[in-house]
Amino acid sequence: MSRDRRPIARIWRGRTAASRAAEYLDFLETKGLSGYRATPGNRGVQVLLRTEGDVAEFVLITWWDDYDAIRSFAGPDPERAVYYPEDDGFLLEKEPNVTHYEVVG
Numbered sequence: 001m002s003r004d005r006r007p008i009a010r011i012w013r014g015r016t017a018a019s020r021a022a023e024y025l026d027f028l029e030t031k032g033l034s035g036y037r038a039t040p041g042n043r044g045v046q047v048l049l050r051t052e053g054d055v056a057e058f059v060l061i062t063w064w065d066d067y068d069a070i071r072s073f074a075g076p077d078p079e080r081a082v083y084y085p086e087d088d089g090f091l092l093e094k095e096p097n098v099t100h101y102e103v104v105g
Contacts, residue, residue: 014095080097
């Protein structure tokens, strides 16, 4: 697979109170994940959850055809994280950026 045709994995992390993890997951399912899935060029999404003490960490890995598809979702700067107004009520902090990886295997 040539370098310019490799799919891209986009990784976002967010932390919420463990007591609100199920509620935040419901929010993600109804708002965030549907936004990913509705964007042409999105190949899917995986949600990971880890709870330590009173903090729950979510890691979302989304799979994309290319950076143009990511820009369709995220806007002109694909490195910027996308947040919804409701995130302010859930997240302990909002990281400004995401991380991208080329899928090579």
